[in-house]
Amino acid sequence: MRFVSILKKIILSIFMITILVAGYKDSVGNPIDFAVYHGIGKQLLQGNFDLYPSEHLDGTSYSEINGMYYRYAPVTALLFVPFALFNLATAGFLFFLLKIAALFGVILMISKITGVKSDRYLTVGLIAFFSVAGYIVEEWHVGNVHFLSFFLIVLAIYGIEKGRVVWPSFFLAVAVALKITPLLFVFYFLVKKKFKVCAVVAVSLAVLFLLPALFVGFEKNAVLVKEWSMSAAQKSEASVNHSLKGVLFKYLNHNDIDGPKYPKTNVADFSRETIYALWLALGLAIMVFLAAIFARASRHPDVVLLEHSLVVVGILILSPHSMRPYFSTLVLPSGILVILLIKYSQNIYQRLMQGVLVLSFLVSVLIPALLPGRQASLVYEIHSPYFFATIILFFVLVFLIRNFEKLNPA
DSSP, rough: HHHHHHHHHHHHHHHHHHHHHHHHHHHHHHHHHHHHHHHHHHHTTTOOOSSSOOHHHSOOOOOOOOBBBOSOHHHHHHHHGGGGGOHHHHHHHHHHHHHHHHHHHHHHHHHHHHHHHHHHGHHHHHHHHHHHHHHHHHHHTTTTTHHHHHHHHHHHHHHHTTTOOHHHHHHHHHHHHHOTTTHHHHHHHHHTEEEEEEEEHHEEEEEHHHHHHHHHHHHHHHHHHHHHHHHTTTEEEEEETOOOOHHHHHHHHOOOGGGSOOOOOOOOOOHHHHHHHHHHHHHHHHHHHHHHHHHOOOHHHHHHHHHHHHHHHHHHSSOOOGGGGGGGGGHHHHHHHHHHEEEEEEEEHHHHHHHHHHHHHHIIIIIIHHOSSHHHHHHHHHHHHHHHHHHHHHHHHHHHHTHHHHHHOO
């Protein structure tokens, strides 16, 4: 047993050193999205609160920050001010360390919620990480805020499962302010009749969106919120969009998004208006389907975690824009499946859960690593295999929720 304990510590040490070296290289090299956050923080320090210049709102041009522009809520910009006190390389590395802490926090919280023994934390963490490592590593590379929003969601889940309401609901509200898509969790809590949680989230969001008024006044803040809503509503049919909307546009519309770099994938050529209508109809149908699943589900704690996993998957599918790094949030359903395999080692669906984890590893890690050259990678990317693997995970989670009594006969 002592040998096994030492071996685990060695593996964890090697794992951490590798992550830190790779993360340092990315964060001081080209932290794509974080460069925008850092630039906005510096802009606020200089007293400039014009977050959404008018030429950006019509989609005709981009900001001067790394060829990209800021698209988050006004209150979110305040969170980046502390990072602007450092140069980009230092701030990027600090941001990276924050996300490493968030990853470990996610693994720790889901392990604690499910009652997994502490000596299994490393097993759960490593398997969950490597099953979606391709997504997580790319999230670190681009320096996106998405995983921090996800950490706040898991923190909220942890608190709510412990019987708390106020602080978990506030964290969920902050996650929504960072990325609007966590509103699907508010929908989930409405279906589960956790009305206090929904009320606190609503009040917290109102406070958060009014907060910038302390610095710019209520009139300017109202203008910023309006400009943010216009910016967030801009087109997102990019070739790197792997949500339901992105896949519909790639397969059902002939367009020249991203120029000749990506090959064409469309099998039909419907109008943009038709695809938007189809996306909205399918999105509504999925939400009705989810509501029915949640309303009839068992109240067993492990079923609740499967439901949370299903919401995370639903966010990726229903979001207007889901880039490859956003799929790093699949570490939650992967971790939950690993824990269920440990807790119910003799269950009849063992092969099904193992198969989903292997599929995730193949799609996010192994196949991309084996592709011969840049062009092959572009072909792989444009066909959105991440979306289709996520759809399979979606239905596996639904199946496990509906058949949990067979997974846990006791």
